[in-house]
Amino acid sequence: MSRFKLPPKGKKATKPEEAAPLSFDDIVDEAINMEEKGDRYVDGDKARRFYERSCELYAQAVAMNPEHDPLYNRGRLLLLLAEFRNPPYRPSECRGLLESSVNCLRRAAELEPTNTDTLFNLAQALRTSAEHLFSIDGQEPLAIAVAEEACALLEKVFALQSEAYQRNPVDSAGSEPQPGVSTQQLPQDGDKIEESLESVTAIQSVTKDTLIDTLVAWAETLSLRSSFCSDYASCMHFHSVAMEKLKLSEALGIEPARLSLRCADALSTLADTLASNEVEPTTAAEYFKQSLALVQRALEIEPSSVEALCDKGDILWSFLAFQIKYGGSEAEIRTAFADVVNSYTSAFQLESQNAEICAKLGDAQLYRILLYPSPEQQKTREVLVGNAILYYKRALAISETRIDAIRTCLHMGKAASQIPERDMECREAMIMWKKKGGKLVNGIFSGTDEDIPVDFSPATKASPWFQQLLVILQSV
Known part of the structure; x- marks a missing residue:
């Protein structure tokens, strides 16, 4: 029997009504909805698909009305996807996402040149782009220029935020901005209230935490810039400026454990750079030790910090590679390997579903095989x-x-x-x-x-x- 029914005699078959095209507001609302769904999953395939769909919707919104908010939110989400870890994109795909993110955020910044949220995210996109570019042969000069632009933007962000904070000091963080909503300035004297209300979607005060976050991002970008240097003097210059920013964050009340980890990161980056350029190996070894001492200080404050335990394992691994390169004793190298494994194992015990830590433990065991080459050590292998x-x-x-x-x-x-x-x-x-x-x-x-x-x-x-x-x- 046929599944299809003919229309009754004397009546014409009617076509289904076409859905009305979505309005700009409808598209933006759906983009926000998709992002919120991605936030609920945090990571994984589902989260990534929701974020990708949100980006597509914001692209439609931009095509209809290329105003600041959809440009900003599309650029912000593209940056989030470029840095997505589970599942990650291919390196070439990441570079494409970053390029699109930078383009969107640049256009948004041209529309609102003093919007600190936009400038901050643009600086972050540029910083990540610089890191990718430096790994490509022949792109080192461009990577340096991009990193320096990111530093300049963060300097501008901090100046704008400091000015706003001095006008209206706030010691505790306010409410979190809603997805899809950007922070904008209050209307100035003499402005028409009606026009201002049309453009202002949310207001968020600048707090000490805001200033600290900007200083930390600025220090990390300066530290990245120092890693691009091939000579000792330039490397030390950018490192010193990065440490100045972290010192300023200490004056603003950054949490001691967070400060220790950020300083440790800056020192280990410096040590890695000096070691890879074969500049001042003795000094590099000292910086590795200082870095490990700072991570240990953070662990004394927060013994169950997975971030600190992984950072300790990463720095120990870098120091281990340094010792192998510069002729460390066999006993020192084996002890260092044991310390690496212990750090990652402690982290894995706290986060037993963390695939990245698990893979690092596999890598550590694989690398240790090189220490036992003789036939008599076959059982250990x-x-x-x-x-x-x-x-x-x-x-x-x-x-x-x-x-x-x-x-x-x-x-x-x-x-x-x-x-x-x-x-x-x-x-x-x-x-x-x-x-x-x-x-x-x-x-x-x-x-x-x-x-x-x-x-x-x-x-x-x-x-x-x-x-x-x-x-x-x-x-x-």
Whole structure:
């Protein structure tokens, strides 16, 4: 029997009414609704899809009426997506998101050149862009120019905020602004109230916390700028200015643990820069130690701070690489590795569903294999390989995002290849790596981390299945 019914005789079939096009206000309301849904999920595929949909709606709003608010909110959300970690975008996609974010926020800033929210977010987008650009060969001069523009914008933001704070000091933070609503200035004397009410959507006082947040962002951007320097004097100049901003935040009442972590971050960045440029290695070692002391101070204040524990592990890892490069003793290096693992393990015990920490634990076990090269140390190597594979499998089970999975599967394959009896696990890991989108780019496996200098074993490289994999990858 047919599922379709013919219209009664004598009557014409009617077409369904077309939905009326959405108005500008309707589109903005729906964009705000989508962002709020993304906020409820925080991260994951659903959150990202809601944020992406919100961006699309704001793009429609901008096309209808290119005013400040939709431009600002689209630029802000594009920056959020560029920095999204779970699931992350490809590096080329991140750069595209950042470029679009900067363009939107620039246009918004041209419409309201003293809107501190807009200028602050533009500075953050520029800072992240500079970080991406500096990793691309030949883009270093552009990265420096972009970072300096971000610093100049934050200087302007702080000046505007300081002026507003002096006019109306507020010691405690006010209510949080609603999504999709930007902070704007009060109407000036002589302005028409009716016109002002049409443009002002929310008012938020400048507090000490506001000033502190700007100073911290300014210090972080200056610290990034110092990492772009190749000579000692320039590096120290930008670092010193960054520390001045953090000192000023201390005068405004920044939380001691937060101050310690931000100062530790600035010092470890300086140490990394000096070490990578092979400038003042003795001084670099001292800065690493000072940085670790500051993180330890933060942990004494907040023993359960996952951020502090991860920062400690990251700094210890950088210091470890420094010791290996400059001939640290075998005992010192093994102790340092144990400290790295202990820091990440403590963090993982507090956040057992954190895939990033889990993957770091796998990396630490994988790197430690290099310390036990002799045949007599085979049992130790087997334990380390087993631990690494367990952590990588756990990381994949927690958050199997495509880009993270490519890296994790590759490292799992490299770990398994170190033990002949685990050849099948190595093969399975590489099959999974390829299914996740792994490729061979200029002879390098996608997902390769230069900070983990462990390669496939000679036996694995010579095996028929591995040679066949190379042929397939090279033919693509």
